[in-house]
Amino acid sequence: MNIDGKLIAKNLRDHLAVEVAELKVSHGVQPSLTVIIVGDDPASHVYVKNKIKQTQEIGMISNEIVLPIDTTEEHLLNELEKLNSDNNVHGILVQLPLPKHLNENAVISAINPEKDVDGFHAVNSGKLFNGEEGGLVPCTPQGCILLAKEHLGTDLSGLHAVVIGRSNIVGKPVAMLLLQENCTITIAHSKTKNLAEVCKQADILVAAVGIANFVKADWVKDGATIIDVGINRITSETGVTKLVGDVDYDEVVSKCSAITPVPGGVGPMTIACLLSNTLIAAKKVAYN
Structure with a gap:
């Protein structure tokens, strides 16, 4: 099944709109x-x-x-x-x-750092790494967690999550967030040996490597939940250009229990979480 990022993002934005209106009236x-x-x-x-x-x-x-x-x-x-x-x-x-x-x-x-709604500042990164509250969390990783929970429920404890990619923008922070959810974490990357076998152990597979259709069906455990962060533009032999993820969707969709499509998966959630961070930053000003 597809995890509908567009719908989940819309629901989050609708909730935020109510809070924005309330904050304006109350403060x-x-x-x-x-x-x-x-x-x-x-x-x-x-x-x-x-x-x-x-x-x-x-x-x-x-x-x-x-x-x-x-x-x-x-x-x-x-x-x-x-x-x-x-x-x-x-x-x-x-x-x-x-x-x-x-x-x-x-x-x-x-x-x-209190206005850093991307969550990239070293202060916010440090708070995330230390498990401290009060920091602003990078938007795409936030969205990944919300999408995983939409399918798996709010308790991810004990699940093995494999993250392909170690960037400061997605790979590292999403691993920290999954760790906070009591998952067992493996961070894989270009130097990982036997990468396909590592990925095949994952209950949750987060693909954030930036290579079109990189993850194939034989890399995926039956029933896994796949969060595809990749946005890659490819051109077919007929000259048609389209967006695809880091996961070979056509190969993998029948094998996993759920997957985020590209487009329409992680992308909409990134912007919704940016708006959430902006509201959090505004509330700090209003309540202080």
Whole structure:
């Protein structure tokens, strides 16, 4: 079966819209998200447009700052400092990837951790690693956990989860979240020996490697739950372009118990969890 990320994300957004309205009435605070995009990458502009649209639809304020591709790091850091100092801005997001002349780590580190709705700042990463409350958690990993629970229920204790990928954006944080859910965790990557056999042990398989149709049916345990984070654009021999995941869906769908489709799985949840983080950041301001 497919795990319907579009529907689950819509339900989450509907819930958030109610909370946004309540916060505005009770505390006079309307959550506000500002997105900075540097350059003219078409995919990034599509992502930002979707984020802005969904932010506004649930009653939040959304602002966009578009900077030219040759923006200096100093100028970008100055823009972030202004946003950090603006009490009316609750969430700050810098759309990645950045042009190569900009240092992503330096840019992320310049964001106030309490406004870091992507959850990438070292303070938020450290809180996640330490199992501390109060940090903002990366959006895609959050979405992965919610999608897994939609199929498996709220208690994931004792399940073996294999994560393919060790990025700071998805692989590492989703492993930490699964560990908090009392799963047994294996983090696999390009240097893992006997990768197919490792994956075949998984009750939950999270594929975040960035290679189209990488995971095949003989890598998958019967009845496994698969969360496919990959978004890869491929072109067929006939010239048709389409999006596919890191999992070979056509091969695997009949073998697993549930899988997130691409598109329509993890992607919608990422934006919904971004909105959730923005609300959390606004509540901290309202309640302090």
